[in-house]
Amino acid sequence: MSTLTGRRPSGPAPYRPPRPAPYRPSGLTWTVLRLHRTALYVWGAALLTVVAALIWMHAIGPDARAAAGDCAASDFLADCGIIRETAADKIYAYGLALVSTCVTYLMYAVAVWAGAALTGRELESGTARLAWTQSVTPARWLAAKLAVPAVLLTAGTALAVLLGDWTRRAGNGELSGGWFITNVFISSGPVAVAYALAGLALGALAGLVLRRALPAAAAALAAAYVLHEVLDRFRMSLWPAETTTGRAALQFPHGALVLEHGAVTGDGERLSTSMACVGTDSAAALGKCVERSGLTDFWTTYQPESHFWPLQLVESGLLLAVAGLATAAAFALLRRRTA
Template identity: 55%
Template sequence: MSTLTVKSTAQSAVEGAVKGLPWTVLRLHRAALITWGAGLLAAVAVLVWMYVIGDDARAGAGACSLSPETGLPSCYEAVTESTVHEIYQQGIGLTGTALSYLMFPVAAWAGGALIGRELENGTAQLAWTQSVTPLRWLAAKLAVPALLLTAGTTAAVLLYVWARRDDDPNLVGDWYLTDVFVSTGPAAVAYVLAGLTLGALAGLLTRRALPAVGLGFAATLALYNALDHYRENLWPTVFRTGVPHYELPRSAFQVENGVLLTSGERTQDVPCGDSPPGPGCVPDTEVAGFYSVHHPESHFWPLQFVEAGIALAVAALATAAAFWILRRRTP
């Protein structure tokens, strides 16, 4: 009877350890969970406030007059509204920057605390002796924070887009600016997941907390800079020519512009006009027109989906590499 009781108790403990692994992850990293929750609540509060003061901010950004005959808002009232306008700009800008750079602290935490520290101090190895396989351990380590980060970042992005209202570039910045672009679409979520998996991979490679922080941060920074540099090449651009010289709308993401020569070649030199031909200018007789290479605002979503897809592919590869390394290093 006692033998059966002991076996039953041991079996229940094993099942509890396996089924409760996600809860163990949450409890072990509750400080990070509390910090994440507090940061998310702060972002929600700021964005709701930005939405509330949005109308006053737009009024402060518009023209004003001291004369009532013009029909423009009074400049006396605009003084107060301009202060709200500055607060709105700063609040929206700082929130967008925080969302676009969120992947970096996530990568550092994943490499240092989530994986590296537990391998360094032996906590992970102890868990593996409690009927929790290494692969199941890693799956829980990645799945739980991935779920929380995806849900929280998605909510923050949606609130951020909501708080921007009509996307007036004078208030919230042009859509193609890095911070604005990343923080207003699925790329923000994909970057966070890439940071999580790259950090975890760094932790498994180094098996130490501090080196994992540095390696995870460096890998994430390389991904971020590479996609930022080549963003204009992620979707086919629009090529436009015209005579005389024309101005693209502000909403156009300009990649290249210059002079189209009669020979069919393109150059970024300017027409010489009344000046003698020389370096930096071409004779007017050789100018056939002007050209521009750009992304219209309609390319926002194609660029977002391609960039997010690349970041998710990196996350998938990093995850696969992490499981492969763990399988090779454990019995």
């Protein structure tokens, strides 16, 4: 009589195909995102906050417009003051100003981060050289370092600009400030994206030059500040202004930025600071003012609101040129150091 021993029959084990490995994102792009995930989370949270705030302000825009209209139509300053204090226009105006400021000065944060973390810290710690020994060329490493944040910055900043314009159209345009104000101008067009990209390139170059995080951050911040202030000072000179004479010089076009206004005396002397007779409503009133003041002519040089887009495009072109030069310098420096 045989007994069961519990042993498995001898022979080869049946073939079992190996389980597929779980998918793990790989590649240089994913490495950049993973390495700088903290900055990615901060950027995403800031963008979501801006988007939510702009959508909410767009919703209260009609109320802000109605409140401003009631205030303008009021015959009593006290009533107007009450409306200003209690209506949605105050929240609307403050909210737009805050968002515009954040978009305008995004360049500084981007430049500091790029100089300190994107290139400076990795060169200081040796992480970059370790990547170069793992079949990643220095040029490819730098290209990924610049391309990934450039795409994210372009998409996010463009979204904020478009939503900002959408929100301004929903409310009272007078509450968002003149188009020529620095914060409004930069946050309302493609120049905001160009500033962010210029800050990225300047920061990356500072990190490659100094190869230390903190000094590179300080240098990038200084370069961004100089670039921002120079363009802010000469912005209205980037496109030819218009000049009018005679009575037209006394009635400034709505929304225009007056650069210079003056008058001509009976002796032919030009007074560039004279505001005499400005705002006269009729030809008779103008004649009396001219006779009383001894003036013979007037002139006004100004930038009309129609020059908004030419100025935007010229400044954007200059900023992109700076970004391109800084990027080219960064690649040339990296190639010389790794040759």
